[in-house]
Structures are given as C-alpha cells and as structure tokens.
Amino acid sequence: MLRFRDATIKTKLTWTSALVTSIALLLAGSAFVAYYVISFRSSLVRNLSVQAETIALNSEPALRFDDPRSAEGTLSALRADPNVVTAAIYTAAGDLFASYGADPGGFPAEAAAPGGAATARFQGRRLELDHPIVSEGEHLGTVRLTYGLDDLYSDVTRFVVIAIVVLACSIMVALLASARIQRSVSDPVARLAAAAQTVSREEDYSVRVEPSRNRDELATLIDTFNDMLARIQAREAEIEAGKQRFQVLNEELEQRVSQRTAELEAINKELEAFTYSVSHDLRAPLRRIDGFAKLLVDEYGGDLPDEAKHYLARVREGTRQMGLLVDDLLNLARLGRQEPRLQVAGLSSIVERVAGVLKRDTEGRDIDWQLQPLPFVECDPALLEVVFTNLLSNAVKYTRPRARAVIHVGAIEENGHPVIFVRDNGVGFSMKYADKLFGVFQRLHRAEDFEGTGVGLATVQRILHKHAGAIWAEAELDKGACFYFTLGGTAAGPINA
Amino acid sequence: MTDGNIEILLVEDNPDDVELAVHALRREKLANEITVARDGEEALDVIFCRGPHSGRSFHSPPRVVLLDLKLPKVQGLDVLKAIKGDPRTKAIPVVIMTSSREERDLVDSYKLGVNAYVQKPVDFEQFRGIVKELGLFWVVINQPPPAKAFEADPPGE
Numbered sequence: 001m002l003r004f005r006d007a008t009i010k011t012k013l014t015w016t017s018a019l020v021t022s023i024a025l026l027l028a029g030s031a032f033v034a035y036y037v038i039s040f041r042s043s044l045v046r047n048l049s050v051q052a053e054t055i056a057l058n059s060e061p062a063l064r065f066d067d068p069r070s071a072e073g074t075l076s077a078l079r080a081d082p083n084v085v086t087a088a089i090y091t092a093a094g095d096l097f098a099s100y101g102a103d104p105g106g107f108p109a110e111a112a113a114p115g116g117a118a119t120a121r122f123q124g125r126r127l128e129l130d131h132p133i134v135s136e137g138e139h140l141g142t143v144r145l146t147y148g149l150d151d152l153y154s155d156v157t158r159f160v161v162i163a164i165v166v167l168a169c170s171i172m173v174a175l176l177a178s179a180r181i182q183r184s185v186s187d188p189v190a191r192l193a194a195a196a197q198t199v200s201r202e203e204d205y206s207v208r209v210e211p212s213r214n215r216d217e218l219a220t221l222i223d224t225f226n227d228m229l230a231r232i233q234a235r236e237a238e239i240e241a242g243k244q245r246f247q248v249l250n251e252e253l254e255q256r257v258s259q260r261t262a263e264l265e266a267i268n269k270e271l272e273a274f275t276y277s278v279s280h281d282l283r284a285p286l287r288r289i290d291g292f293a294k295l296l297v298d299e300y301g302g303d304l305p306d307e308a309k310h311y312l313a314r315v316r317e318g319t320r321q322m323g324l325l326v327d328d329l330l331n332l333a334r335l336g337r338q339e340p341r342l343q344v345a346g347l348s349s350i351v352e353r354v355a356g357v358l359k360r361d362t363e364g365r366d367i368d369w370q371l372q373p374l375p376f377v378e379c380d381p382a383l384l385e386v387v388f389t390n391l392l393s394n395a396v397k398y399t400r401p402r403a404r405a406v407i408h409v410g411a412i413e414e415n416g417h418p419v420i421f422v423r424d425n426g427v428g429f430s431m432k433y434a435d436k437l438f439g440v441f442q443r444l445h446r447a448e449d450f451e452g453t454g455v456g457l458a459t460v461q462r463i464l465h466k467h468a469g470a471i472w473a474e475a476e477l478d479k480g481a482c483f484y485f486t487l488g489g490t491a492a493g494p495i496n497a
Numbered sequence: 498m499t500d501g502n503i504e505i506l507l508v509e510d511n512p513d514d515v516e517l518a519v520h521a522l523r524r525e526k527l528a529n530e531i532t533v534a535r536d537g538e539e540a541l542d543v544i545f546c547r548g549p550h551s552g553r554s555f556h557s558p559p560r561v562v563l564l565d566l567k568l569p570k571v572q573g574l575d576v577l578k579a580i581k582g583d584p585r586t587k588a589i590p591v592v593i594m595t596s597s598r599e600e601r602d603l604v605d606s607y608k609l610g611v612n613a614y615v616q617k618p619v620d621f622e623q624f625r626g627i628v629k630e631l632g633l634f635w636v637v638i639n640q641p642p643p644a645k646a647f648e649a650d651p652p653g654e
C-alpha cells in the first residue's frame with residue numbers, strides 16, 4: 001500500500017492543501033454555527049422572558065379575581081407570534097388556570113414550579129419558560145410559555161448546506177491553486193530528481209536542469225546544482241587531461257627506459273668484447289715477452305753477464321705479475337656477468353677444503369687453524385670457495401711475520417642471521433684506510449712486503465653483493481684483522497657439528 | 498711449402514707465436530713436417546687442397562691441426578666448422594690452442610666437434626710443456642684415423 005510519505009511531492013501538496021482548506025472551513029463553520037445557536041438561544045430566552053413578564057402583569061388581576069376568561073384573552077394576544085406553541089397560566093397551587101394553543105400532551109397540572117424564580121428549559125425542539133406571577137410580594141401563579149425552535153433548526157440546516165457548498169467550492173479553488181503552485185514547486189523538483197538520477201547512473205556531468213522561471217529557493221537550488229555539475233565536469237576534464245598527460249609521460253618514460261636498456265645492453269656487449277680481447281690480446285704479447293726472454297736465457301745464458309741475467313729474470317717476473325693481474329681482472333669481470341647458482345651448502349666443508357690446500361702450501365710455518373662449525377646456507381658453493389680462498393690466503397699472507405700465526409674462522413648470529421668471520425693475528429691495517437679495502441687495485445701494503453694484485457677483496461665483495469650480502473672489516477695496525485660477511489639468504493639449517 | 502705429408506698444421510697469425518711454437522716443437526724433435534698457415538683462408542686452402550695447395554691430396558691429411566681462434570680473414574671457429582662439416586675432412590683431429598678462456602668459445606668449439614681445447618699459458622715454460630705434450634700425444638701416441646674415416650658415409654646407412 002502506498003503510504004503518504006512515499007507519495008510524490010505533487011500528491012502530498014494536493015492532499016495537504018485540500019485537507020488544510022477543509023479543516024479551516026469546518027472549524028470556522030462549526031464555530032459560527034455554535035455561536036449562532038448560543039446567541040439565538042440567549043436572545044430567545046430574553047425575548048420570551050419579556051413576553052412572559054408582560055403576560056404575568058396582565059393576568060395578575062384575572063388571577064386575583066379568578067377570571068380565567070380574561071386570562072385566556074391575555075394569552076390569545078400571543079397569536080401574533082406563530083412560534084409560540086402553547087401558553088398556560090397556573091395558579092399558585094399548581095392548577096391550570098388558563099391556556100392557549102393545543103398541546104397534544106395537555107397541560108400537566110404539576111408542571112409549573114411553584115417557586116418564585118423564572119426558569120427556562122430547552123426540551124427537544126422546544127423551549128419551555130416558566131415565569132412567576134407575583135403581586136405585592138404574594139405569589140399568585142405561574143406563566144408557562146412553550147416556544148417552537150423549528151426556525152432555529154431550519155436556519156442551522158440552511159447554514160450547514162451553505163457551508164458544505166462553500167467547502168466544496170473552497171476545496172476546488174484550493175486544488176486549482178495547489179495545481180498552479182505545484183507547477184512551480186513539484187515540476188522543478190521532478191526535473192532536479194531526473195537530472196540527478198541521470199548523473200548518478202550514467203556519470204554524465206554534461207546534463208543541466210532547465211532553470212526555473214521563478215526566483216525562489218528552488219531556482220537557487222537548480223542554479224547551485226547546475227553550477228556544481230559544471231564544476232564537476234570541469235574537474236573531470238582536468239582529471240582526463242591529467243590522465244592523458246600522465247600516459248604521455250609514461251610512454252616517454254617507457255621509451256626512455258627501453259632506450260637506456262638498449263644502451264646498457266650495447267655497453268654490456270662492448271664490455272664483453274673488451275674482456276674477451278683482454279683475455280686474448282693482452283695475454284698473447286705477455287707470453288711472447290716471457291718466451292723470448294726465456295729463449296735468450298736458455299740459448300745464450302752462458303754468454304750473458306750476471307747482471308743481464310738478473311734483468312731478464314725481472315722481465316720474466318714482470319710478465320708473470322701481469323699475467324696474474326689479467327687473470328684476476330678477467331675473473332672479476334666474469335663475476336659481473338654471471339648470476340650465482342644458488343643451492344644449500346655447508347660452509348664448513350668449503351672452508352676445510354680451502355684450508356687443506358693452504359696447509360699444504362704453508363708447510364714449515366706454524367699456523368694455528370681454529371675452524372669453528374659454520375652453518376648451512378643458500379649460496380653458490382663455487383663462488384663461496386673463491387671468497388674463502390681470498391680471505392684465508394690473505395690471513396696466511398699477512399701473518400707471515402708472526403712466529404705463530406692464529407687464523408680463526410667462525411660464525412656469530414646477528415638479528416637472526418649468521419655473520420661469518422675470518423680473524424688473524426697478522427700485521428693488520430689502520431682503520432683510516434678501511435674504506436679502500438674493497439676497491440679494485442687498492443693495496444694497503446707495499447709490494448715488496450706482501451705480494452698481491454689488489455683485486456682479491458674487490459672480487460670477494462662482488463661475490464657477496466651478488467648473494468645480497470655484505471662484507472666489512474675491523475683491524476688494528478700490527479695486531480691483526482677480522483673480516484665479517486653476511487649472505488642475503490637466511491641459514492638453511494643448524495650449525496653443523 | 499711442401500705438398501707432402503703434413504704432420505702438424507699450425508694455424509697462427511702472429512709470427513712471434515709461430516716462432517715460439519715451432520721452436521718448442523723442434524726442440525722436442527717431435528715433428529719434422531710442420532706447415533704453418535697464417536690465416537683462416539690459408540688453413541682451409543691447405544686442408545681442402547685448393548689454391549696454392551691444389552696439388553695436395555685428401556688422402557694425406559694432417560695428423561693434427563693446431564688452430565688459433567682469433568685469425569684474419571676466416572675466424573678459427575669458422576675453419577673448425579668447415580673441417581668438421583665436410584666428410585672428407587671431418588676425421589682430422591683439431592686442437593684449439595688459444596689465449597682465450599671464455600666459456601663461450603669452449604662451448605662453441607665443442608659443439609662444432611673439436612677434439613681438444615688448450616689454453617695457452619702466459620708462462621713460456623708452461624707453454625713449451627703443453628706444446629711438447631700435444632706433439633707427443635697427437636703425432637706419436639695417437640693412432641691417426643684410417644683412410645676409410647675420410648670416405649663419405651654411403652646413403653641409407
């Protein structure tokens with residue numbers, strides 16, 4: 001069932017105006033009828049009292065002299081007023097003395113009150129009025145007049161009929177008026193609602209509501225709504241333009257990225273060609289220098305002075321050094337190109353293998369190898385072997401001046417990740433050069449003290465970076481050094497025993 | 498140039514390297530007949546008996562070819578490809594002898610069917626040792642492919 005609050009504004013307006021008009025007219029009409037009836041009655045009582053008074057005065061002698069005919073004569077004067085239905089005069093004892101008009105119910109003897117005061121009673125469609133007849137303080141009898149109220153009732157009936165006609169006309173006029181008002185209220189509201197629906201359903205912000213001809217709140221609402229739509233439309237356009245700008249920028253960026261990628265690929269290829277030519281072209285002349293120097297020593301050694309032989313030995317040592325450099329550089333370059341082949345491997349077995357080789361190479365030296373258990377980790381075992389070879393070779397090399405070298409390999413845990421360390425009691429280095437440790441060709445010692453190419457730690461660092469790990473060192477000059485490193489992957493198992 | 502039996506065909510463009518290699522081979526008295534080709538094209542002429550070597554016969558192939566990779570005109574890998582791609586020369590042992598230790602070269606060489614791959618060390622004594630071993634193995638120890646190995650496979654077999 002359609003409830004009032006769900007009805008359209010048009011229906012609501014129509015019903016409201018009709019209802020208000022009806023209630024107003026009904027209230028006004030009822031008030032008028034009530035006032036009319038009340039005032040009619042009171043004036044009627046007053047008039048009738050005057051007539052009763054007159055009759056009472058005139059019939060006083062008749063009562064006193066017991067002359068009913070004279071009294072009836074007095075009463076018959078009431079004929080002038082057709083609304084007076086009956087009139088009667090009672091004696092003080094309550095007996096009917098004289099009467100006028102026919103009453104089908106007769107004149108009850110006891111009806112008249114013997115009391116002194118005048119009384120008026122409305123009974124049905126009649127008004128009964130009793131008036132005492134008093135002479136010189138003596139109560140002689142009572143006049144009773146019965147007045148018909150038909151006039152009053154026909155007046156009221158007429159009035160009600162007129163009121164109904166007026167009411168109907170008023171409702172008609174109200175409906176017509178509300179229809180007119182509707183057009184200026186409900187139509188714009190309906191247009192607004194339709195536009196709002198279109199906007200929300202189709203997201204079409206180009207919709208506009210036809211402006212109202214009136215200059216009322218609805219017109220303001222429509223103007224504001226249109227203004228709001230215009231602003232949203234402008235913002236949408238801005239966003240769209242921004243999107244397009246963004247897309248253009250994005251395309252440019254992508255183009256630039258692919259261009260850079262192509263450039264990088266070209267550079268990478270060049271670098272590969274470079275390492276290839278280093279591998280081939282730098283080694284060949286070295287071999288020739290070494291070869292002819294060797295031939296010179298072999299075949300003419302006897303004719304050469306010792307100094308010349310020394311020079312030739314230096315030439316050959318130089319070529320050997322450069323050969324090592326070229327090999328180290330090639331290894332470093334190759335690391336840059338290849339991705340680590342990760343697998344879970346025990347670091348202890350790698351360290352033991354590397355230490356085994358170094359133990360054979362350092363026979364005759366007093367080295368205390370303290371190899372603690374290391375964890376299993378995800379790594380490229382071949383690359384980790386390179387790491388440990390470099391770190392342990394360094395430890396062996398820089399502990400050479402020590403009568404008893406101590407090389408300690410172990411693992412500590414930091415933030416749940418294993419940190420591997422290689423500690424020695426060698427010559428160490430000053431921490432102010434610590435930042436140069438891992439640079440290519442950076443050396444902290446003189447070549448005649450400790451041999452080396454300055455590529456080893458750079459290689460180690462590159463390998464660890466490839467594993468998403470890090471390396472750092474702590475050292476004190478002449479006390480020893482300790483290298484720490486981490487691998488990006490977490491430990492794959494407990495430290496092996 | 499001799500058109501007789503070639504024991505070792507040395508393909509090497511650098512005269513110094515040629516001299517050092519030949520010196521090492523002669524010192525060990527391993528090979529009497531060493532032919533040197535100075536580029537890839539010349540090497541192919543010798544092997545395929547054409548040009549200045551048209552007098553040669555496919556029936557007397559070199560016992561071993563020592564092939565450098567970086568060569569003028571025709572690259573070492575292309576020479577290898579030509580040798581291994583022809584049934585008349587496919588059985589000739591080819592040893593790559595190069596300064597390169599690039600994995601790419603190793604892979605390519607073995608895919609083309611090289612018989613051995615040797616990296617020339619910088620140290621001359623090591624180099625001399627390797628050349629000696631190579632000569633000893635390929636010329637003295639190794640049984641050369643018989644003539645039938647150079648015949649084309651009959652179709653359908």
